[in-house]
Amino acid sequence: MTTGDAIALAYRRRTNVRLLFILACGLIMVAMAIVSLCVGASGMSMRDVVAALFADSGRAHGIVWMLRLPRIVLAILVGFGLGMAGAVFQAILRNPLASPYTLGVGSGAGFGAVTVIIFVGGMHRWAVAGGAFACAMFSAGVILAVARMRQASTETMILGGIAQMFLFSSLTSLSLMTAGCICFAGVIGFIGLVAPHIRRMIIGGDHRYLLPASGLVGAVVVLLADTLGRTLWSPQVLPIGIVTSFIGVPFFFYLLLKQKKAYW
């Protein structure tokens, strides 16, 4: 067997491991979604839940289809989005510290949402999402413009992002103060930063695999956090940001310490 064959074999093996990992993540996500669908404050048994899934109406049907499922789908989408966004930011900026939050894009979105809620009035969901999206795009644009104009290094971008994050956080607090409104905006800042690292430690830097895997693990962590958050201390709900940190940070430290050489 030539050296080339050995490399090709090793590559195929590595690819298989990566595909297996992605498959496993997908399976875990589906399993967790099923578990999440079966637990809740109303104490329905698994049999009730299955019956409710195929029923046309009634309270159980409503609880499963209108309360639990939307929450599960949202958790998966949020986690997937944050994980992917973090991986993309880190790849484009070639910086392990990049994430939607350290770049100030998350704070920009928060500011946009709060501004719409307070000044445009009303809580129309598309308007709020639109405001958040517009401000997020604006803050991402600022970071990229700074990078292009000044030929900035990636460190400059991260520092600019952190500065921007503080600015938007202050603007948000200011808007909240002037309106005197209490906002329970949940920030799950941790996922975008850490999810890509967890994946990179396990499956390496090939983005064909890294991107979907980051999304999947982000989805698993957020879904797990949300399920625990609404069941652990029922009927009291734990904010999802707190739970994600409690689950994710110890695991992240474990991987970080286990790592023998620099992985980045």
Next chain:
Amino acid sequence: MTTMFNLCPHAVPPNPACPAPRPRCVAGLGAILTLLILAVPVLPARAMEVTDALGRQITVATPVRRIVALNSDALEILRTLKAQDRVAGVYAEIVREPFFWGRLIDRPRTGGWRRPNLEAIADLDPDVVLTYSRNPGEDFDRKMAALGIPVLRLDFYKLATLETEVREIGQLLGEEEAARAFCDWHAGHLALIRDRVTALSNHPAVYIESYSDLATVGPKSGAHEMCLMAGGRNIAAETVLPYPKVTPEWVVAQNPEIIVKAAAWGNGYQAMDAAFFNELRDAIMARPVWPTIPAVQTGRVHVMDSAIWTGPRALIGVAWMARWFYPERFADVDPNAWHADYLERFQNIAYQGVWVSDPVSRVKP
């Protein structure tokens, strides 16, 4: 509360209209003053010890002429005690209720109720600062103490302690008569509700929601106390937190017979109609799966303004709750009439406004 020094038996009330001691007191006053100066030269001329909501003994120099009120509850009690002329500073949020507070909104402002501006307070040189037991944090007392300004923490929003606190502050301000008038009125009305409720059994299950969605109230909160007083059974009575957030599924599973929601920005005194409250009520009734809750099916969903929620007017809120919980037993109680009586007698302002949502006229099947 104990009076440490009382110079003459009919101690001069700290009333701006009558600031000087009466002549027949002067001789005795001079003698005692001389004695005092010889005996204890460092103590203030007069001071009172007041027990605050945290059980601490706070020493306040009297007469109290300049007061900073850091929240609306304290300010409302000062007006009840006819001490509004002694208000030297008010919280920033007062601007939202210009009709209710009238000329009091022109007083110097000392920042938001949670985060007051210490320099602005020091600048006003008050004799005492009135604030809640939990806001702002303890650090505030230390900083004020360094400036020689006592911080008196009284809550005025819990039914169980309201009258005691009003009597204490009344004594401190030398307005015992006004304090007694209010306490008698309050105790009388509360007793009416309590007597009727004690005789009733089958307390209805109630879901209480405070200002934000799915934020309910547990034990140790003012609203839980109000619900119990009105004869309701709070479905969140077993929670650990005073203000827990819950899932909609849990509320559905508890099958509450009545839902009571507090509206933060109703501004009842200025409201011309119940539209704002009705919108909130309809939104609650339209939440996914909530139409299966008994309270929604029977239309027993009610929204009340924050002014009659916890606070000096919690009694009015309790009266509304009692009516909603036991419509037949409390048919003769008109909370608006009680409210009008309170505003005219104790706040010295004309009654106006809308405070609760309208009854649901059309019950959906």
